Amino acid sequence: MSHCGCKGIRTCLVCEKEERQNETETKCSRKIHSFCDLCNMAYEGGTADDHPNHHGNTLEFPGIFIRRDFISSEEESDILEHIYKSPFVESQSGRRKQDYGPKVNFKRKKIKSDVFTGLPDFSRVLYDRMKSTDILKDFEPVEQCNLEYLPERGSSIDPHFDDFWLWGERLVTLNLGSDTILCMTSSDYPDISVHIPLFRNSLIVVYGPARHAWMHGIHRCDITEKRLAITYRELSAEFQPGGEKEQVGQNLLDIALTFDGVSVGSLKVS
Known part of the structure; x- marks a missing residue:
């Protein structure tokens, strides 16, 4: 039995060694x-x-904002210490994750907030710092996902679009642990891939054409050391003031910004 979270066509080094010897990453x-x-x-x-x-x-290539050295090395150590106090759950393609957000069924467009307790306390300082950056001065995150990538597990993520129904214009990620590359591909440019540098301790904002016209992914070969990605997402217009689901959105935001959150994995363990 595979000791990983892979399903369907997705694989990592763990399940390839145990069950799928012929699986290799597509170059x-x-x-x-x-x-x-x-x-x-x-x-x-x-x-x-x-x-x-x-x-x-x-x-x-519009739609990419990078702030190098968004946090210091000392702050990185403190954040990682906080993160590793909570359990991870297995995710797809050799990753492990911690979720701070509502339970969402994207196919049925259903949201349950009963397991959502807010963003974690250490994110309050990061939130305040993000708000002092012009491109994020009105950014209101309602979900945080911590994803761990390890070379020995063959961690990666397939090219994809983040959901457009629930999640809004900006995807914000703080990159910890090591440098890597975000690979962008688009059907409009079938012969081109754009490699975005993800510097250690940098903040990246994906928005505009880079959010809507280009899929993003991370190749296994670009994970050479342990990497921890903290991604924050905001709500789409449907859940913003004036939108059809404004009240649902306000409820999620009220919970998120208490900064009293416990990861969903921790709730399951307890």
Whole structure:
């Protein structure tokens, strides 16, 4: 029996060794354009470290904001200490997760808030700091997901769009533990992938075209050390003031910003 959370076609190194010896990660055959956060352009070949001496074809790539060194190394240590006091649950593709948010059935568009106790207390400082950034001054997170990636488990995440019915314009992630790459692909550019650098202790905001027209994923080969991603999501317009489900949204926000949250996995364990 597999000791992982993989289902369907998704696999990790754990289940591949135990059950699916022939499974391997699909390699990307697209032309790689690397995004430079210092000039907000993607360049074919090279890396963000080449700035300002970029070469190759360029691609405009709006919808990415990166704040390097959003937290200090000392703050990272404190946050990770808080996170690892709570249990993780197995997730797909070799990841482990902690959820702070409502239980959602996206297919049926149903939300249950009875297991939602709010965002964790350590996120209050991060929330205040995010609000001091222009692009996030009106950002109101109602869900937090902590995802652990380990190279020995072959952790990855397939290219995907985050849900549009419940989750709003901006996806915000704090990247801890190590550097990695967010790979963006789009049916509008079938021969191109854009690699977004995720620097250790940096904050990334995905919005606009990068949110709506490009899928994002992380390849197994780009996880070389333990990585912990903290992702915050806001509500869509339907759940905002004036929307059809405004009251539902306000209830979720009231719970989220108590900062008294316990992860769903902790509730199950207790």
